[in-house]
Amino acid sequence: MFSFANPQYLYLLALLPVVAALFWWARAKRRKQLNAFGRQGVVQELMPDVSAIKPWVKLTLELLLLAVVVIILARPRAGASKTTDKVHGIEVMVAMDISNSMNASSTDNPQDISRLQRAKLQVQKMMDNFDNDKVGLIVFAGNAYMQMPMTSDVSSAKLFLSNISTNLAPTQGTAIGAAITLAAQSFSPSKKAQKTIVVITDGENFEDDAVSAAHQANKQGIQVNVIGVGSAHGAPIPMPEGGFLTDDAGQTVTTFLNEEMAQSIAKSGKGVYINGGANDAVETLHETLDKLARTDLESITYTKHDEQFPVFAGLAIVLLLGLLLYTERQSPWLQKYNFFTRKQVQS
Numbered sequence: 001m002f003s004f005a006n007p008q009y010l011y012l013l014a015l016l017p018v019v020a021a022l023f024w025w026a027r028a029k030r031r032k033q034l035n036a037f038g039r040q041g042v043v044q045e046l047m048p049d050v051s052a053i054k055p056w057v058k059l060t061l062e063l064l065l066l067a068v069v070v071i072i073l074a075r076p077r078a079g080a081s082k083t084t085d086k087v088h089g090i091e092v093m094v095a096m097d098i099s100n101s102m103n104a105s106s107t108d109n110p111q112d113i114s115r116l117q118r119a120k121l122q123v124q125k126m127m128d129n130f131d132n133d134k135v136g137l138i139v140f141a142g143n144a145y146m147q148m149p150m151t152s153d154v155s156s157a158k159l160f161l162s163n164i165s166t167n168l169a170p171t172q173g174t175a176i177g178a179a180i181t182l183a184a185q186s187f188s189p190s191k192k193a194q195k196t197i198v199v200i201t202d203g204e205n206f207e208d209d210a211v212s213a214a215h216q217a218n219k220q221g222i223q224v225n226v227i228g229v230g231s232a233h234g235a236p237i238p239m240p241e242g243g244f245l246t247d248d249a250g251q252t253v254t255t256f257l258n259e260e261m262a263q264s265i266a267k268s269g270k271g272v273y274i275n276g277g278a279n280d281a282v283e284t285l286h287e288t289l290d291k292l293a294r295t296d297l298e299s300i301t302y303t304k305h306d307e308q309f310p311v312f313a314g315l316a317i318v319l320l321l322g323l324l325l326y327t328e329r330q331s332p333w334l335q336k337y338n339f340f341t342r343k344q345v346q347s
Contacts, residue, residue, distance in 0.1 A: 097115075097140060100172055115202055116166060232259060234256040
C-alpha cells in the first residue's frame with residue numbers, strides 16, 4: 001500500500017499547470033514579437049541555431065523535477081508492518097500542597113529555597129526515574145483541584161509541574177483529606193494496575209480528616225506516601241509585597257512542619273513518610289515505588305512504513321543533472337536530419 005506521511009504538500013502539484021500556462025504565454029508573446037520583424041520563415045533562417053522543440057523538452061524536465069520534489073516533501077511510503085508492545089508500569093498521583101505556608105523556607109534559614117520549590121524539584125527528580133509509569137498532578141489548599149489527569153506523557157507532566165504556584169489556590173487552607181480523596185478517584189479503572197498517592201505537604205492540616213481519607217484510599221488498594229517539607233523549628237511566611245505574614249496582633253506568623261500528622265497519614269495509607277529535607281529523599285521514594293509490581297498498563301501499536309524517499313531523491317538528482325547539461329540550441333549532429341527546418345524545393 002502506497003501512502004504519504006505529509007499528504008498536504010501534494011497540493012503544490014497544482015503549480016504544475018500554472019507553470020506550463022505561464023511558459024505557453026511567454027512563448028506566444030515571443031512569437032508575436034518575432035513576427036513584428038518579418039515573416040516567420042525568414043526570421044527562422046536568421047536564427048539557425050534556435051530550436052523550436054527543445055524549450056518544450058526543457059519545460060517538461062523542469063515540471064518533472066518540480067513534481068518529484070513535491071512528492072519528496074510529502075514523504076512517500078510503501079508497505080506497513082505493525083508491532084504491538086506491552087507497557088509495564090505503575091500509576092502515581094502526586095498531590096501537592098499550594099497553601100501560603102508552602103512559600104515559607106524549607107529550612108531553618110528564612111532566605112532559603114521555599115517549601116514549594118523544593119517540592120517541585122523533588123517531583124521532577126521522581127519523574128526522571130519513571131519508566132513507562134503514569135503520573136497525574138493534584139494541587140490543594142482550602143480545597144483540592146486536578147492540575148493534570150493521569151498520563152504517560154512525562155514531558156507534559158513536567159510542564160504542568162513548572163506552572164504550579166500558590167496563586168493557583170482560590171481559597172486558602174490545607175485540605176489534605178480532600179486531596180487524597182480526589183486522587184483516589186482519579187486512577188484508571190484497572191484493577192490490576194498498582195496505584196499510589198504521593199502527598200507533598202508541610203503537614204499543617206486544618207480542613208478535614210486526612211488520616212481517615214488515607215485509610216479509605218488504602219482500602220481501595222491504593223498506597224499513600226507522604227513527603228514532609230519544611231522545618232520543625234518553624235519559618236515565617238513571606239508576603240508578595242515584602243516582609244512576612246503577621247496575625248491580628250501584629251506578630252509574625254510562624255509555620256512548622258507537622259511531622260506527626262504527616263507520619264500518621266502515611267501510616268494509615270500503608271505507605272512511607274519521607275522528610276523532604278533529607279539528601280536521599282527522592283532515592284527513598286524511588287525505592288518505595290520500585291517495590292510496587294509493574295503491571296501491563298496498556299498496549300501500544302507501532303506502524304512501521306518503508307520510506308521511498310531515496311528512490312525519488314535519486315530521480316530528482318538525475319533530472320537536475322539533465323537540466324544542467326541541457327541546452328536549448330540545436331545539436332549540430334542533428335541538423336543534417338532537418339528536424340527543425342524545412343528544406344526548400346527547387347523549381
